[in-house]
Amino acid sequence: MTSSNELFEISKKIVPGGVHSPVRSFKGLPMTPRFMERAQGATITDTDGKQYIDFCMSFGPLILGHQNSVVKEELKAALDRGWSYGACEPYSVELAQFLLKKLPFVDQIRFVNSGTEAVMTALRLARGVTGRSKILKFDGCYHGHVDSMLIKAGSGLAGTATASSAGVPEGIANDTLIVDLDSEEAVQKCFEAHGKEIAAIIIEPLPANNGLLPQRIEFLKFLREIATSHGALLIFDEVISGFRVAFGGMVEKTGINPDIVTYGKIIGGGLPVGALAAKTRIMQFLAPVGPVYQAGTLSANPLAMVGGLATLKQMTAEAYEKLEKQASEIVKTFEKWIAEYQQGKYAKVKVVRQGSLFWFVPAENIRTISAIPADIAENFNHFFADLLERGIYLAPNAYEVGFVSLAHDQNILEELNKRLWS
Numbered sequence: 001m002t003s004s005n006e007l008f009e010i011s012k013k014i015v016p017g018g019v020h021s022p023v024r025s026f027k028g029l030p031m032t033p034r035f036m037e038r039a040q041g042a043t044i045t046d047t048d049g050k051q052y053i054d055f056c057m058s059f060g061p062l063i064l065g066h067q068n069s070v071v072k073e074e075l076k077a078a079l080d081r082g083w084s085y086g087a088c089e090p091y092s093v094e095l096a097q098f099l100l101k102k103l104p105f106v107d108q109i110r111f112v113n114s115g116t117e118a119v120m121t122a123l124r125l126a127r128g129v130t131g132r133s134k135i136l137k138f139d140g141c142y143h144g145h146v147d148s149m150l151i152k153a154g155s156g157l158a159g160t161a162t163a164s165s166a167g168v169p170e171g172i173a174n175d176t177l178i179v180d181l182d183s184e185e186a187v188q189k190c191f192e193a194h195g196k197e198i199a200a201i202i203i204e205p206l207p208a209n210n211g212l213l214p215q216r217i218e219f220l221k222f223l224r225e226i227a228t229s230h231g232a233l234l235i236f237d238e239v240i241s242g243f244r245v246a247f248g249g250m251v252e253k254t255g256i257n258p259d260i261v262t263y264g265k266i267i268g269g270g271l272p273v274g275a276l277a278a279k280t281r282i283m284q285f286l287a288p289v290g291p292v293y294q295a296g297t298l299s300a301n302p303l304a305m306v307g308g309l310a311t312l313k314q315m316t317a318e319a320y321e322k323l324e325k326q327a328s329e330i331v332k333t334f335e336k337w338i339a340e341y342q343q344g345k346y347a348k349v350k351v352v353r354q355g356s357l358f359w360f361v362p363a364e365n366i367r368t369i370s371a372i373p374a375d376i377a378e379n380f381n382h383f384f385a386d387l388l389e390r391g392i393y394l395a396p397n398a399y400e401v402g403f404v405s406l407a408h409d410q411n412i413l414e415e416l417n418k419r420l421w422s
């Protein structure tokens with residue numbers, strides 16, 4: 001097998017930066033990306049033959065671990081029926097029925113191919129429903145690579161934004177307002193200045209793409225209230241938190257009902273699926289019923305629908321309990337190692353955990369990006385390299401969270417102990 005280093009050299013010549021998604025590039029890290037050749041359960045193996053305990057888990061979709069046997073059997077059976085029809089099929093009906101029964105806060109769902117697509121459609125839908133153009137987002141929340149979400153704070157007052165990526169027209173950036181997380185006052189000011197123009201507030205109710213920044217429930221409740229009082233919609237982007245922190249995500253955990261929810265990652269069990277869901281009075285604005293256009297050649301792909309359903313059917317109440325217990329034990333093991341190892345070399349590193357998501361950060365109680373220590377990347381790079389050497393794979397970036405799956409069982413915990421203290 002060609003080594004990771006050689007593959008990266010080849011790849012760099014034919015693909016920008018050698019990667020198909022920037023976070024895979026190991027930018028700033030002291031080594032080149034590992035090219036993964038196979039995976040099983042909670043482990044992943046690179047083309048050099050080195051095996052790692054995987055805490056990236058495809059950045060979230062694989063809540064059951066790699067190659068779950070039930071999902072695998074269902075996918076094999078689906079393959080024998082063909083893998084794309086571009087026509088109505090029963091598999092998306094089954095998945096939609098299964099989901100809607102367990103998500104009582106929404107009536108209808110539409111499947112798309114990624115989290116980005118789900119957000120893009122949700123924003124268009126909110127604008128179509130309200131007839132308004134501005135979207136309020138939070139600094140520190142990620143919503144995929146939608147033009148209007150690739151923005152940063154501008155120099156003006158009350159939420160003004162400017163593009164954070166080349167290629168995003170200022171006209172589009174100007175229709176997004178950006179404010180700090182955890183600040184009722186900032187949101188209030190933004191509504192005072194732009195209230196009549198705001199179509200929707202969008203938030204990751206558990207921000208987990210720029211570190212793990214759990215929000216106060218009062219803040220989330222405040223967003224619900226201020227949106228309603230100004231005739232704006234509230235969008236919960238649950239692409240990462242949906243089916244992760246609970247089956248019904250943060251909506252279930254907080255009891256706060258948004259107007260639109262977006263899903264991705266776990267909903268496809270590792271196959272490309274995204275979705276948006278809402279009450280019928282909102283969903284009926286979507287084509288072909290309503291005036292908001294949306295479409296997809298591969299939407300509700302039969303293979304992906306089967307992968308999603310076979311995954312989600314296994315996420316019972318007992319499964320969530322088990323996941324919580326496993327994640328707690330794994331994080332405790334990391335904490336112990338951090339505290340003991342090499343006279344406190346990593347003594348400053350803390351572990352923030354929310355269910356099966358965790359994040360290494362040299363501080364506590366962080367709810368906004370301005371509270372994240374400036375030297376976090378520096379600290380992380382050594383930490384990451386050390387763990388990689390020991391056969392433990394984290395997402396290769398200080399701002400990405402770690403994922404525990406149901407495959408991270410007692411055996412993996414023992415193996416983690418062995419590898420950490422080797």
Ligand SMILES: *Cc1c(COP(=O)(O)O)cnc(C)c1O
Binds near residue numbers: 116144145239264265
């Ligand atoms: C991953 C993620 C997205 C983007 O999903 P893709 O499938 O990568 O396009 C959007 N929002 C949130 C909250 C995410 O975690």
